[in-house]
Amino acid sequence: MQFSVAELPLALFTTLAPLGAGAFIALACAFFTTRFSSEQLKKIDRGTIFPLAIVIVGFICAFFHLATPMNAPSVFLGAGSPMSNEIIAGCVFAIVAIVYVIVVNAGKLCGSARQGFAAVVAVLAVIFAIFTGLAYVMSTIATWNTPLVPVQMLGFTLVGGAATAALVLASVGVWADACKGAFKTTIMGLAVAGAVLAIVGLAGQLAMASGMQNALVSGADLVSGALLPAIVGLALVAVAAALVFVATKKEAATGLAAAALVAAVVGIFLARMAFYAIQMSVGIYFG
Numbered sequence: 199m200q201f202s203v204a205e206l207p208l209a210l211f212t213t214l215a216p217l218g219a220g221a222f223i224a225l226a227c228a229f230f231t232t233r234f235s236s237e238q239l240k241k242i243d244r245g246t247i248f249p250l251a252i253v254i255v256g257f258i259c260a261f262f263h264l265a266t267p268m269n270a271p272s273v274f275l276g277a278g279s280p281m282s283n284e285i286i287a288g289c290v291f292a293i294v295a296i297v298y299v300i301v302v303n304a305g306k307l308c309g310s311a312r313q314g315f316a317a318v319v320a321v322l323a324v325i326f327a328i329f330t331g332l333a334y335v336m337s338t339i340a341t342w343n344t345p346l347v348p349v350q351m352l353g354f355t356l357v358g359g360a361a362t363a364a365l366v367l368a369s370v371g372v373w374a375d376a377c378k379g380a381f382k383t384t385i386m387g388l389a390v391a392g393a394v395l396a397i398v399g400l401a402g403q404l405a406m407a408s409g410m411q412n413a414l415v416s417g418a419d420l421v422s423g424a425l426l427p428a429i430v431g432l433a434l435v436a437v438a439a440a441l442v443f444v445a446t447k448k449e450a451a452t453g454l455a456a457a458a459l460v461a462a463v464v465g466i467f468l469a470r471m472a473f474y475a476i477q478m479s480v481g482i483y484f485g
Contacts, residue, residue, distance in 0.1 A: 205474040206471075207259050207260060207261075207262040208259075208260065208470075208474070209467060209470040209471050209474060210256065210259035210467070211256045211257065211259045211260035212256075212330055212351070212354075212470050213256070213354075213463065213466045213467045213470050214252050214253070214255055214256030214259065214463070215252075215253050215256030215257055215260070215288060215326075215330070216256075216323075216326065216327045216330055216351060216354055216355040216358070217252060217256075217354065217355065217358030217359060217362060217462065217463065217466060218249040218250065218251075218252030218253035218255075218256060218359075218362065219249075219253055219291055219295070219322075219323035219326050219327060219355060219359065220323060220327070220354075220355035220356055220357075220358050220359015220360070220362065220363075220392075221246075221248075221249035221252075221358075221359045221362035221363045221366065222246075222249060222295060222298075222316070222319045222320055222323050222359070223320040223323050223324065223355070223356065223359050223363075223388065224359050224360050224362070224363030224364075224384075224385055224388055225242070225246065225249075225316065225320075225363050225366065225367075226313075226316040226317050226319065226320035227320075227381060227384045227385065227388070228242075228363070228367065228376050228381050228384075228385075229312060229313050229316050230313055230317075231376075231379055231380040231381040231384055232375065232376045232378075232379050232380075232381050234372060234375070234376075236308075238370075238371075238372045238375070239302075239308075239312075240305075241370035241371065241372060242366065242367065242370055242372060243299070243302040243303045244303065244370070245366035245367070245369060245370045246298075246299050246302070246303075246366065247299060247303075248362070248365075248366055249359075249362050249363070249366065250295055250296065250299050252362065253291075253292055253295065254292070257288065257292065280329075280332055280333040280334070280335065280336060281333045283329050283332070283333065284326075284329045284330050284332070284333035287322075287325050287326045287329040287330075288326050288329075288330070290322060290326075291319070291322040291323055291325070291326040294318065294319055294322055295319050295322075295323075298315055298316070298319050301315070302315075323355065323359070324352070324355075327348075327351050327352045327354075327355035328348050328351070328352055329348075330348075330351050331347045331348025331349070331350065331351030331352065332347070332348050334347050334473075335347050335348065338479065339477055339478060339479060340407075340410055340412075340478050340479075341403070341406070341407040341410060341417060341420070341476045341477060341478040342403075342473075342477065344402075344403055344406060346398075346399045346400075346402045346403045346406070347399070347403065347473075349395050349398065349399035350395060350396050350398075350399025350400045350403070350469070350473075351399075352392075352395055353391075353392045353393065353394065353395025353396030353397070353398075353399055353435075354392065354396050354435070354462075354466045354469070355392065356388045356389070356391055356392030356395065357388070357389050357392030357393045357396060357435055357438055357439050357442075357462055358392070358438070358459075358462040358463070358466055359388065359392070360385050360388040360389035360392060360439070360442050360458075361389070361438050361441070361442055361455065361458035361459040361461070361462045362459055362462075363385065364385065364442050364445055364451065364454075364455035364458060364459075365452070365455035365456055365458070365459050367455075368445070368450075368451045368452040368454075368455045369452050369455070373445075373449070373450075373451050373452075373455075374449040374450075377446050382446045385442060385446065386442065386443050386446055389438070389439040389442040389443060389458075390439050390443065392435075392439065393435050393436050393438070393439035396432065396435050396466075396469065397432050397435065397436065400428060400431075400432060400469055400472070400473065401428075401432070403473070403476075404421050404424070404425070404428060404472075404476065407420060407421050407476045407478070408421040410478060412478060412479065415478065417476070417478060420475065420476045420477075420478060421476055423475055424471075424472040424473075424475035424476050425472075427468040427469070427471050427472045427475075428468070428469060428472035430465075430468055431464075431465045431466065431467070431468030431469035431470075431471075431472060432465065432469060433465070434461045434462070434464050434465025434468065435461070435462065435465040435466060435469065436465075437458075437461045437465070438458045438459070438461040438462035438465060439458075441454050441455075441457050441458035441461060442454075442455070442458050445458065
């Protein structure tokens with residue numbers, strides 16, 4: 199697991215930032231499926247500060263991966279490279295999300311304008327998640343060079359975002375009203391689809407990596423070392439989805455939503471640590 203420890207700041211970034219972004223996807227779905235009162239909308243708008251804070255903390259963690267934080271602007275000079283595209287997509291999402299949170303809390307949006315802006319933020323969140331996964335699809339690292347990486351990242355975003363949005367809505371007292379309509383099915387779908395994508399993505403990648411080897415290490419040995427955190431992590435992701443599912447059956451679901459978020463954060467983090475642990479250079483690869 200030596201590689202995963204070295205990549206701890208990125209593991210935290212790829213856990214927290216996409217998860218917080220995913221909440222804006224679920225919240226946008228809430229605005230399209232539920233007719234909230236103006237007072238309820240004000241409560242939700244104040245609650246959106248929470249997922250935004252998670253995103254910001256995630257980006258702060260990413261800075262600790264840089265040898266010198268002052269080198270951060272140089273990332274943008276490589277626009278077109280997978281890593282630069284990830285950061286650019288993330289920054290665009292974060293800036294638009296910040297503007298959205300400020301504007302809605304200032305009471306400047308209502309009706310279709312709110313829905314439209316929320317939809318834009320949600321689409322940018324999906325793009326950010328996909329580009330975060332694509333940043334690791336590189337020909338130089340054989341065990342990461344697979345479309346299963348962005349698949350699992352999108353899965354983490356959806357299930358973590360569903361749990362975060364559930365906590366926001368439950369904590370401000372609008373969860374029961376939201377779950378009376380189509381949003382109930384929508385958020386269950388987001389949580390379950392996210393868990394399936396995450397499990398299929400990481401499990402498939404581990405299976406692929408186990409059949410590789412290079413002159414220094416066997417992929418099977420790397421997977422063996424990463425198997426426990428991977429299994430526990432994916433199990434917790436499944437638990438998070440299940441808790442969101444159960445929460446939709448309850449009127450008071452703050453506790454269940456909080457438990458779902460904790461399970462999602464810990465599960466995704468362990469899965470990300472397992473991902474970094476199976477890093478294998480292609481330069482001396484054969485198989």
